[in-house]
Amino acid sequence: MAASRTQEAVAGPTLFDLMEPEPSLGAAPAGPPASATITAPHGTRSPKHRAAAPPLAGGVRMDAVSPTVMRNSARKTSPAPPVRSTPGERPRGKPAESEPAGPDAPVSTLPELPARRTAKARPEAAAAGDGxxxxxxxxxxxxxxxxxxxxxxxxxxxxxxxxxxxxxxxxxxxxxxxxTAEQLAGRQRDISVSEFFAKNRHLLGFDNKRKALLTTVKEAVDNSLDACEEAQHLPEIHVTIDQLAEDRFRVTVRDNGPGIVKKQIPNIFGKLLYGSKFHRLKMARGQQGIGISAAGMYGLLTTGKSIHVTSRTAPSKPAHHFQIQINTAKNEPQTIKDEPAEVAWERGTEVSIELVATYAKGRQSVDEYVEQTAIANPHAQIYYKSPTGERREFPRAAEDLPPETKEIKPHPYGIELGVLMKMLKEAKRVRLAGFLQQAFCRVSPRVAQEICTQARLNPESRPADIGTHDVEKLYQAMQAVKIMAPPTDCLAPIGVRNLLAGICKEVKAEFFTATTRDPAVYRGNPFQIEIALAYGGELAKGDTDVSAAEPARVIRFANRVPLLYQQSACAAYKSVLDVDWRNYGLSQPSGSLPIGPLVILVHMASVWVPFTSESKEAIADYDEIRKEMKLALQECGRKLAAYIRRRKRQRLEADRRNIFERYIPDVAEALAKLTGASESRIVKQLQAIAHTRTAEADMELDEEGRPIRDGRPIVAAAPRGGRVAAGSPRPGGSPTATDVTAGLRPGRPDAETDELTGDESVVIVPENEAPPSPGELFEPPAPASNGKRRARRRRS
Structure with missing residues (x-):
């Protein structure tokens, strides 16, 4: 029976013969054996078939043992440890007569393969007693x-x-x-918004230590300015930065605003996406309700210290001091301490945050941010103490608060389909026509009826009953019907007067100009663009950040907030590149900023500024916004070009005068010999002639580059046929009134209108002086000379 379950391998070594033995079990060294014998399971190919199969390299026959047998044997039993056979010893499972005897007996390097266990084989195998x-x-x-x-x-x-x-x-x-799907389902859970921003804090402006310090100061100052303006208080901001260690700082910002009620303090400073400005269409610095609480969260993550808040709402009420931490897993505030406090100020709020940061001066620093904030907010008084102990005061340049803005409703052009569906479902006890009039601005009964007619909807239907297909038709009709632009009383631009007052206070230049564009609309949101330019002066001396050989400096603002990072991604920077400054007397490499001592200020005021990210560092590139910025830059560029040409003419006239004065002594001496007159008298007369011929070199210009007579800017339109007595006409030769300065000289402001262009400007007239009459400023037209009449006769 045992012989029937075994076969000899007569066709050479098989795959099992080439398997290396385990070294730990004392296997024999590898090498081609002289002869090998294996136990063939049931179902193995016959020797005839093995002989017909082609051999592989080295004489290995892959069909010696079928893959099925290999898998079955591996599943049923584990391999037996290889045993080194000694001479004269018979391997188990082999008949004695099948192997040679003597010292040349082969060494078995493979474990034997057990035979297939069947009902017949089991008792015989047990009776064989083979161990x-x-x-x-x-x-x-x-x-x-x-x-x-x-x-x-x-x-x-x-x-x-x-x-x-x-x-x-x-x-x-x-x-x-x-x-499995069940395992995946068990891993799902809610993600808190604070937990998300804690892991992605770079989205909020906390990319690095230096930027983290700037973002913390920026968020606290923006909240203070908004609170003061809403309460109609002239802002007074105290910014203090104390250095506690090499990379640890404490930022403290205090204002004189209305204060915060006690129960709202934890939510405002300890919860993300909590605020009062997100759902309002009204110009404000803050929008999302993230900034100050994110700064406190960053301080907690880097130092483990709570945010300290002290607020007082009235002199007769006590102040409250809080220590707050944010629970990032639940986006909820945790009040560590709540106690009354004694403060010296009557009302306001003080915020203190300790964080890991780095302080450095120069561009994109806290110092630059405070300076630019003073430019865009001339009505604010700012006291600043740097980590080095340096104290700076930015005095108030305007005593008037910005005009109070009003909240407006969304415009039909700025709504989206999903938002419209949500508004329709939430509308109650109102008909469709009434809903359109109540939910949107600039929708009159006539416009509402026109929208319903074009959408083929019943004006008396209930908004909640309108289906999805009808909502889409309603949305398309709202976009197609001509609707008036949204109101602009929701905007509070800086204004030409305050803009020039702010930039003159911080930038030392010789020429200033500014303009404010009319309100425009993008996606149904009103916005307004303001531009200011500063040229020459100390900017050309290299004492400041801009010199004559460097590119112009671009200062960007959005709702009076400086934008210091991501300049190349901002629409304001791209619009500056769109302007060909070579037309205005400046050199400009292709695709670059103009070269020269120039500072360009760009401000965008809007109810919803389209920032590129949550950190609010750059304005998104909308065609409407970029177009308005380019037009405003071109308008200021024309004024700059007129000033540059006038200054160039003055330099040329001064050079001519120097040449005349160089030869006056020699000419006077020769004339004295010829005429016998006094040489000194001839010198005086020649000098008078030279000064008359080059009078433009002595012309005094105001800060906008316009000629000044007797300390007053010239601001009147030339009468028909007249010419300007002092100064030169605009390029092209057409006589017109000069542009006027705005808030640069002491005195009272008077509004003037250019009779030719219709431009409105602000004029500063000295106190107790009446403005000059047109007769004092302009000379009557000169009659045609006889020489011109004779020339016409010859041509005829």
Whole structure:
């Protein structure tokens, strides 16, 4: 029976013959054996078929053992440890007569393959007494020792299986890698908005330590200015930065605003996306309700310290001091301390945040931010103490608050389809026509009826009953019907007067000009663009950040807030590049800023500034916004070009005068000899003639480059046929009134209108002096000379 279950390998070595033995089990060295014998399971190919199969390299026959037998044997039993046969010893499972005897007996390097266990084979195998039970125990013991060794060496428990059957080990690993839907469902959970921004704080402007310090000061100052303006208080801001360690600072900002009620303090400073400005269409510095609470969260993450808030609402009420932390997992505030406090100021709020940061001067620093804030907010008084102990005061340049803005409703052109569907579902006890009039601005009964007619909807239908298809038709009709632009009383631009007052206070130049464009609309949101230019003066001496050989400096503002980062991504910067400054007397490389001592200020005022990110560092590139900025820059550029040409003429006239004065002594001496007159008298007369011919070199110009007579800017339109007595006409030769300064000289402001262009400007007239009459400023037209009449007669 045993002979029927075994076969000799007569066709050469098989795949099992080439398997290397385990070194730890004392296997014989590898090498081609003289002869080898294996136990062939049931179903193996016959020797005839093996002989017909083509051999592989080295005489290996792949069909000696079928893959099915290999898998079955690996699944049913583990491989027995290889045993080195000694001379004269018979391997188990082999008949004695099948192997040679003597010292040249072959060494078996492979474990024997057990025969397929059938009902007939089991009793015979038990009766044979071949020691199979002890072999199984040895295999189990070997597997156990291998698993222990694998755990010790860092290998997995499947290492023995991988050695015996790599395919099975790969299948087990693949099954472990597969994840079921139930496992995925168990991993799902809510993500708090504060938890998201704690991991992605770069979106809020906390990219690095230097920027984190600037963002913290910016958010606190913006909140203070907004609170003071809403309460109609002239802002007085105190900014103090104390350095506690090499990279640790404490930022303290205090204002004289209306204060904050006690129950609202934890939510305002300890909860993200909590505020009063997100749902209002009204010009304000803050919009999202993130800034100051995000600064407190950054301080908590970097130092572990709470944000300290002290607020007082009236002199008769006590102040309250809070220590607040933000729970990032729930986006909720945690009040660490709540106690009354004694303060010296009557009302206002003081915020103190400790954070890890870096302080440095120069561009994109806290110092630059405070300076630019003073330019855009000339009505604010700012006291600043830097970490180095330096104290600076930015005095108030205007005593008037910005005009109070009003909240407006959304415009139909600025609504989106999803928002419209939400508004229709929330509308109650109103008809469709009434809903359009109540929910949107500039929608009159006639416009509402026209919208319903074009959408083919009943004006008396209920908004909540309108289906999705009808809502889409209603939305398309709202975009197609011609509707008046939204109101602009929601905007509070800086104004030409205050804009020039602010830039003159901080920038030392010789020429200033500014303009404010009429309100425009983008996506239904009103906005207004303001531009100011400063040229020459100390900017050309190299004492400041801008010199004559460097590109112009661009200062960007959005709702009076300086934008210091991401300049190249901002629409304001791109609009400056769109202007061809070579037409205005400046050099400009292709695709770059103009070269020269020039400062360009760009301000955008809007109910909803389209920032490129939550950090509010750059204005998005909308065609309507970019067009308005370019037009405003071109308008100021024309004034700058007129000033540059006038200054150039003055330099040329001064050079001519120097040439005349150089030769006056010699000419006077020669004339005195010829005429016998006094030489000194001739010199005086020649000098008078030279000054008359070059009078433009002595012309005094105001800060906008316009000629001044007797300390007053010339502001009147020339009468028909007249010419300007002092100064030169605008390019092109047409006589016109000079542009006027705005808030640069002491005196009372008077509004003047250019009769030719219709431009309105602000004129500063000295106190107790009446403005000059047109007769004092302009000379009557000169009659045609006889020489011109004779020339016309010859041509005729």
């Amino acid at each position: 199979r039970g002890s072999g199984v125990a040895a295999v189990a013991s070997q597997e156990k020792s291998e698993r222990r060794a694998a755990r010790t060496s860092g290998l997995g428990e499947d290492e023995p299986v991988a050695r015996a059957n790599p395919l099975e080990a790969a299948r087990r690993a693949e099954r472990r890698r597969l994840v």
